[in-house]
Structures are given as structure tokens and as C-alpha cells.
Amino acid sequence: EDQVTQSPEALRLQEGESSSLNCSYTVSGLRGLFWYRQDPGKGPEFLFTLYSAGEEKEKERLKATLTKKESFLHITAPKPEDSATYLCAVLRNRDDKIIFGKGTRLHILP
Amino acid sequence: DAGVIQSPRHEVTEMGQEVTLRCKPISGHDYLFWYRQTMMRGLELLIYFNNNVPIDDSGMPEDRFSAKMPNASFSTLKIQPSEPRDSAVYFCASSPGLAGAPLYEQFFGPGTRLTVL
Numbered sequence: 001e002d003q004v005t006q007s008p009e010a011l012r013l014q015e016g017e018s019s020s021l022n023c024s025y026t027v028s029g030l031r032g033l034f035w036y037r038q039d040p041g042k043g044p045e046f047l048f049t050l051y052s053a054g055e056e057k058e059k060e061r062l063k064a065t066l067t068k069k070e071s072f073l074h075i076t077a078p079k080p081e082d083s084a085t086y087l088c089a090v091l092r093n094r095d096d097k098i099i100f101g102k103g104t105r106l107h108i109l110p
Numbered sequence: 111d112a113g114v115i116q117s118p119r120h121e122v123t124e125m126g127q128e129v130t131l132r133c134k135p136i137s138g139h140d141y142l143f144w145y146r147q148t149m150m151r152g153l154e155l156l157i158y159f160n161n162n163v164p165i166d167d168s169g170m171p172e173d174r175f176s177a178k179m180p181n182a183s184f185s186t187l188k189i190q191p192s193e194p195r196d197s198a199v200y201f202c203a204s205s206p207g208l209a210g211a212p213l214y215e216q217f218f219g220p221g222t223r224l225t226v227l
Contacts, residue, residue, distance in 0.1 A: 043114070043201050043218025044153070087153065096166070102152040 002027040006088050006101035014109050016077050021086055021104045024070040029093030033071050035064050036087040038103065044087055078108045114219035116202050122225045128190040131222045133202030134183055141205040143216060144177055144187050148198045159185065160207070192226045199223050 007022045025033070032051050036044035048057040050066040057064045061082065063074045073086055085103040092099065115134040123129055135142045143158040157167040162179045170177070174193070179185040189196055203216040 041220070043203070043221055044216075045218070046215045049215070089153075097168070098155050100153040100155075 002090075002092060002097075002099055004088055004090055004099050004101035006086075006104050008104060009102070010105040010107070012107045012109060013075075013078055015079055018074070018076045018078070020075070021073040021106070022070060023073070023088030023101055025088075025090045025099075026069075027090050027092050027099070031091040031093045031096070033066055034089045034091070034098075035071070035073055036089065038085045038087055047086075075106070078106075080108045080110045082106065083108045114202055114204055114217055116200075116219035116222050118222060119220065120223045120225075122227065123192055124227050125193055126191045127226075128188065129192045129196075129224060129226075131187040131200050131202075131224070133185045133187070133219060135185070135202070135204030136217055137183070138206065139204035139217070140207045141216075142179060142185050143203040143205070144185070145201040145203065145218075146198045147201060147221070153201070156187070189224075192224075194226045197224055197226050 035047040048064040089100040144156040
């Protein structure tokens with residue numbers, strides 16, 4: 001069964017302490033992998049799309065990378081405003097079905 | 111643009127009642143999506159439309175759920191009859207469908223928190 005697993009479920013970091021969030025996936029034919037940010041009480045907000053292994057995308061303190069089995073969201077020198085839930089999703093090639101992971105809740109302490 | 115608009119923001123109802131959730135997508139977006147989010151199952155795609163036509167409803171849990179898009183600026187998700195297990199946050203999202211990829215970048219609404227007692 002195709003699935004997306006994100007780890008850790010929750011992460012607490014001090015301001016400035018860099019780390020990475022993991023998204024591992026098993027899918028029969030990957031068309032694309034997405035990262036979204038979700039703040040409490042709000043809908044997800046699009047961050048990145050990655051299409052092939054080796055691809056990287058950057059936005060401010062965030063960098064997303066992709067391999068054939070997983071994606072990482074690297075957060076460099078995070079600030080309290082980076083606190084949110086980060087969602088990973090994959091788009092399956094054969095039927096355009098999108099499958100979301102359950103997310104990683106990130107909390108940055110000032 | 112005001113973004114994707116959903117109403118109501120909160121809905122509390124009793125088991126067996128009909129519930130209608132509403133969504134206004136971003137003007138000019140050709141794709142509209144309905145999602146459900148729970149702690150147990152995460153975010154699940156229920157159905158999506160392209161130019162007001164339902165394309166994939168394989169995520170709709172059962173016949174109690176139905177969705178319509180009568181025009182480009184309005185969609186509804188109806189649950190009849192509602193059950194306690196339908197309690198969740200329901201999101202609507204729209205997409206411009208860039209490069210022929212409808213799921214490339216989606217813009218989500220604020221969601222409707224549904225509680226069925």
C-alpha cells in the first residue's frame with residue numbers, strides 16, 4: 001500500500017538550532033512530492049514541489065531535498081515564527097492521487 | 111484576491127442532521143478540491159473538480175457525502191445524514207492547474223470545523 005511517513009511527529013528546537021524533518025514514502029510511480037506548512041487554525045500553505053531525485057529547492061531558511069525513497073526539509077537557524085506543522089505529500093503517477101503524511105509539529109523556542 | 115473562502119467556520123450539529131459546507135475558490139482557478147483532516151487519518155482528499163466537473167471522487171467515504179460545483183465560483187459539500195465519525199476539519203482548496211498539473215500548487219481555505227454530536 002502506498003504511504004507517506006513523516007518523522008519525527010514533533011520536534012522542539014532552540015532558536016538558531018538547525019535540524020531536518022524527514023518524509024519517507026512508498027509509492028508506485030512518483031509524479032511529484034510537495035511540502036506544505038500549516039499554522040494552527042489555518043489551511044496548509046504551499047512551500048515546495050520536487051519532481052526527481054537529486055532536486056533541491058530553497059526558500060529563506062528552508063531547503064527541501066529529494067531522493068528515491070525520502071525527502072528532507074532542512075531548517076537552518078530557525079526562528080520562533082517557523083513554528084508550525086509541516087506536511088509532506090506525494091502525487092502518484094498512475095492516477096494523480098495525492099497522499100499526505102500526518103505532519104511534523106515543529107516548535108522553535110526563543 | 112481574498113483567497114479561498116469557506117463557510118461556516120464552525121458547525122455543530124446533531125447526528126442525523128444534514129450539513130452543508132460552502133466554498134468560494136480563487137477567481138480564475140480551474141481546479142477545486144475538498145479535503146478532510148483528522149488527527150487519526152491526517153489530510154485526505156475527498157473529491158476534486160476541473161472546470162466545475164467532478165474528476166475524481168474516489169476519496170468520498172460513502173454515499174452520505176456529496177459535492178457539487180454549479181459554477182466556477184461556488185461549491186458545496188453535503189453530508190446527509192451526519193454521524194459523529196464525520197467530525198473533522200474540512201478544507202477547500204483551489205489551484206490554477208499550472209503546466210497541466212492540477213495538484214502542483216494548491217491554495218487552501220481556512221477550513222470548517224465540523225462537530226457532530
